[in-house]
Amino acid sequence: MSxxxxxxxxxxxxxxxxxxxxxxxxxxxxxxxxTRISPASTLSLVTSTGISSLDDILGGGLPLSCxxxxxxxxxxxxxxxxxxxxxxxxxxxxxxxxxxxxxDASAWVREVMWMPDARGxxxxxxxxxxxxxxxxxxxxxxxxKAHGGKVTIAWRYEKMRQFQTTTSQEGETFCAPFELxxxxxxxVIAEAVGERRLTFVEVGRRVEDVLRSIAQExxxxxxxxxxxxxxxxxxxxxxxxxxxDVLYFLHALRSLLRSHTHxxxxxxxxxxxxxxxxxxxxxxxxxxxxxxxxxxxxxxxANPALSSMFPGHHGLLQTQRLPAxxxxxxxxxxxxTLRGLGGSGENNxxxxxxxxxxxxxxxxxxxxxxxxxxxxxxxxxxxxxxGTGPGRPKKKRVGFSDDLY
Amino acid sequence: xxxxxxxxxxxILLITDELAAPADxxxxxxxxxxxxxxxxPHALILSVSEGITRWRALASKSNVNLQQxxxxxxxxxxxxxxxxxxPAAGGGGNLTTNTSFRVLVDRVQAYLDRAxxxxxxxxLDDITTLEWIGFSAVEITRFSRALRSVCLxxxxxxxxxHHIVTPNEPDDLFRHLLQISNYHLEVRPLSSGRSxxxxxxxxxxxxxxxxxxxxxLINRSTATQYRLTDVGPVFFAKGTSGGVL
Numbered sequence: 001m002s003x004x005x006x007x008x009x010x011x012x013x014x015x016x017x018x019x020x021x022x023x024x025x026x027x028x029x030x031x032x033x034x035t036r037i038s039p040a041s042t043l044s045l046v047t048s049t050g051i052s053s054l055d056d057i058l059g060g061g062l063p064l065s066c067x068x069x070x071x072x073x074x075x076x077x078x079x080x081x082x083x084x085x086x087x088x089x090x091x092x093x094x095x096x097x098x099x100x101x102x103x104d105a106s107a108w109v110r111e112v113m114w115m116p117d118a119r120g121x122x123x124x125x126x127x128x129x130x131x132x133x134x135x136x137x138x139x140x141x142x143x144x145k146a147h148g149g150k151v152t153i154a155w156r157y158e159k160m161r162q163f164q165t166t167t168s169q170e171g172e173t174f175c176a177p178f179e180l181x182x183x184x185x186x187x188v189i190a191e192a193v194g195e196r197r198l199t200f201v202e203v204g205r206r207v208e209d210v211l212r213s214i215a216q217e218x219x220x221x222x223x224x225x226x227x228x229x230x231x232x233x234x235x236x237x238x239x240x241x242x243x244x245d246v247l248y249f250l251h252a253l254r255s256l257l258r259s260h261t262h263x264x265x266x267x268x269x270x271x272x273x274x275x276x277x278x279x280x281x282x283x284x285x286x287x288x289x290x291x292x293x294x295x296x297x298x299x300x301x302a303n304p305a306l307s308s309m310f311p312g313h314h315g316l317l318q319t320q321r322l323p324a325x326x327x328x329x330x331x332x333x334x335x336x337t338l339r340g341l342g343g344s345g346e347n348n349x350x351x352x353x354x355x356x357x358x359x360x361x362x363x364x365x366x367x368x369x370x371x372x373x374x375x376x377x378x379x380x381x382x383x384x385x386x387g388t389g390p391g392r393p394k395k396k397r398v399g400f401s402d403d404l405y
Numbered sequence: 406x407x408x409x410x411x412x413x414x415x416x417i418l419l420i421t422d423e424l425a426a427p428a429d430x431x432x433x434x435x436x437x438x439x440x441x442x443x444x445x446p447h448a449l450i451l452s453v454s455e456g457i458t459r460w461r462a463l464a465s466k467s468n469v470n471l472q473q474x475x476x477x478x479x480x481x482x483x484x485x486x487x488x489x490x491x492p493a494a495g496g497g498g499n500l501t502t503n504t505s506f507r508v509l510v511d512r513v514q515a516y517l518d519r520a521x522x523x524x525x526x527x528x529l530d531d532i533t534t535l536e537w538i539g540f541s542a543v544e545i546t547r548f549s550r551a552l553r554s555v556c557l558x559x560x561x562x563x564x565x566x567h568h569i570v571t572p573n574e575p576d577d578l579f580r581h582l583l584q585i586s587n588y589h590l591e592v593r594p595l596s597s598g599r600s601x602x603x604x605x606x607x608x609x610x611x612x613x614x615x616x617x618x619x620x621x622l623i624n625r626s627t628a629t630q631y632r633l634t635d636v637g638p639v640f641f642a643k644g645t646s647g648g649v650l
Contacts, residue, residue, distance in 0.1 A: 281574065
């Protein structure tokens with residue numbers, strides 16, 4: 001008789017089922033749907049933010065009982081809101097409870113992205129194969145070309161891994177493959193609302209009243225994890241919030257999550273509040289101390305110099321603080337591939353928004369050192385650029401513009 | 406080589422940190438050392454920011470079962486914000502706030518009366534947040550002064566953690582805390598940014614109330630560096646980390 005036994009296959013593709021046998025044997029931790037045990041601590045459960053590269057930056061995902069603040073200081077873009085939408089979409093797709101806090105939250109949820117092959121019900125496992133068939137995105141074409149097309153390279157480099165700036169979509173059971181072009185089907189929302197898996201908390205009241213409503217949502221039941229999503233904290237609908245109110249809200253929300261360990265929260269700060277000096281000196285540090293994790297998604301659109309310097313990206317990601325609910329060292333410091341703190345300094349991080357999704361990746365200068373175009377442009381009035389011909393322009397006096405005045 | 410456990414008992418120690426280098430490891434380490442090494446330890450945690458779950462989890466990394474100490478009464482955990490409430494956010498001030506801090510001081514006093522013998526440890530894990538969420542600076546100043554007073558009478562060690570958000574411009578609360586403390590333990594991140602080899606550096610300065618016979622201080626230029634690991638910090642002299650040599 002062979003001493004080897006075949007492992008029983010899991011009956012569903014749910015992440016919880018694949019984690020349950022090992023985790024329950026090791027610890028009494030309840031593994032909820034859409035969660036898994038943190039690589040850093042067997043006491044922590046992490047859940048996906050809906051963006052796999054962001055999960056990597058957080059050290060595997062957002063731990064339950066933790067709050068995450070996304071600050072997006074740019075007024076003219078909504079990348080911070082995109083992160084919140086992914087957070088909500090992931091909650092709906094993995095069958096968790098979602099509580100959206102904000103004005104007109106039900107309309108906002110209808111704009112959430114979804115998987116392209118959705119047919120009215122949350123699809124958790126079968127998205128992968130079909131999705132790849134219909135792909136036409138430029139970067140995926142490129143990667144296909146790189147994998148499929150045989151390129152002759154020196155033998156010593158053949159085993160070298162391809163240079164990657166972001167993480168791959170590891171498992172669609174944990175982080176669903178959302179696409180920005182798809183919208184969440186009405187049936188999914190109706191079903192979630194009917195089962196009270198999707199609830200809304202209105203704002204425009206006192207901060208304490210909003211917190212009380214959130215506490216009620218958290219206390220309702222603990223069979224499913226609860227995602228608290230605040231898409232925009234500090235918009236006019238919230239009333240006239242002072243820096244003290246914002247910090248009180250964040251601190252109280254964190255205390256609530258500590259006492260309800262099946263919940264987690266993602267809070268988006270309104271653009272004007274995400275500016276460094278809004279709440280006085282050291283404002284963003286204060287926000288970082290008041291939450292478990294704080295990230296800043298700073299888009300380039302406010303600064304044309306940066307967008308011309310990094311044409312492949314749409315903004316920078318700054319990590320202010322990273323959640324560490326049961327460890328001294330944030331799990332991200334040990335397990336994040338993108339941050340790369342294994343034995344050296346931290347990588348610079350940036351993001352880009354493709355037609356399909358928002359991707360966080362490492363920021364590198366180009367091969368040529370940061371400028372895509374090394375040549376200088378031809379002088380005006382010449383067809384062929386500088387040369388020695390009849391069309392050569394006359395020499396002009398070169399001087400500082402101040403000389404003219 | 407400096408270690409936090411080298412500090413004498415019965416002192417008022419101000420610990421300051423920045424967001425890139427939190428000093429919570431010093432609090433956890435001090436508590437774990439006390440609970441492990443003393444015959445009959447006594448400690449009280451006034452927790453503003455960290456929940457009991459994290460204290461338990463990190464103590465277990467140092468082979469300390471916090472629950473046992475809680476059950477035995479050698480450790481008491483007080484969630485500050487369940488005892489006192491800031492003036493209501495968004496209007497409607499709470500007039501009883503001033504007396505609420507009195508509740509906390511009374512509780513510390515009662516604990517110290519029970520914990521006779523040895524040098525009990527009192528930890529206030531975050532005094533700055535109290536100011537940020539709405540308590541007035543005067544109330545917090547009074548609270549810290551009252552804490553200092555009861556700790557000095559009982560020969561207890563008091564650790565107060567304060568967050569620095571403007572390193573070049575000391576705030577009023579920091580100035581006050583420096584006046585009432587014996588020593589100031591400063592935890593700073595590296596100015597060159599985050600590193601996998603060095604998490605930060607600590608230096609020790611005298612407070613305004615430092616005793617004349619002081620222990621060996623550490624100035625910033627010779628600061629002790631540390632690297633955080635799963636089980637705790639590893640201290641080493643500046644410039645001698647694995648990534649340097």
